[in-house]
Amino acid sequence: MPKKLFNRKNEISLPVKTILSFILSTLFGTVSSLLISLLLSFILSNSAEISDYTFVYLIFSFIIGGFVCGFSGSSMLHFKGLVSGLMCCVPYTIVMYILMFIFSNGKLNASSLLSVLVIVVSSSIGGITNANIKRRK
Numbered sequence: 335m336p337k338k339l340f341n342r343k344n345e346i347s348l349p350v351k352t353i354l355s356f357i358l359s360t361l362f363g364t365v366s367s368l369l370i371s372l373l374l375s376f377i378l379s380n381s382a383e384i385s386d387y388t389f390v391y392l393i394f395s396f397i398i399g400g401f402v403c404g405f406s407g408s409s410m411l412h413f414k415g416l417v418s419g420l421m422c423c424v425p426y427t428i429v430m431y432i433l434m435f436i437f438s439n440g441k442l443n444a445s446s447l448l449s450v451l452v453i454v455v456s457s458s459i460g461g462i463t464n465a466n467i468k469r470r471k
Contacts, residue, residue, distance in 0.1 A: 352411065359407030360425040363457075367399025367430070389445060393452055400426065400453040404460030419461020420454065427453050 374391040400423055407422030408415050427450055434446055 355407060355410035356422055356425055359403050359410060359422040360429060362406045363399045363403025363422070363426045364429050366402040367395045370395040370398045392445075393449065396430065396449050396452050397456045399430070400456035401460035401463075404457035404462075405464045406460075407457075408461035408464040415461040415463070415465025416458050417461070418465075419458040422461070423454050423457030426457065 371392070374395060377391075403422050403426040404415075404419030408418040411418040411422075430449065430453065431442075431446065434449070435442060
C-alpha cells in the first residue's frame, strides 16, 4: 500500500517534501542558468570575437545556475548547507549534461568535466551561503 502524501494536518510528508524541493531547486537553477546564457548570447551576438569568450560565458552561467540551485535547495530543505547544496546539484548536473549533449550533437569533451566541477563547487557554496544567513525572528 503506498504511503499517504498528506498526514493528519494536511501537511506534506518529509520524503515528498524533499523530492519536491529537489525538483524546484533544480528548476530554479536551470531557469537562472538558461536566462544568463540567453543574456550572454545577446552580448556575444554583437561581439566580433565569438569563439574566444563562449566557453567563459558558458562556465559563468553554470556558476550562477549552480549557486541558485544550491541556495534555493538549502532554503527549502532547512538542512545542512553543504549537504543540501551537493544533493541539489545532482539533478541540476544531469539536466545540464542532457542539454549540453543535445546542443553539441552528441559530442562531449573535457570541458563537460570542468562544468561538473564548477557546478558542484558553486552549488555547495550556494548551500553554505544560505545556511549562514541570519534570519529575522
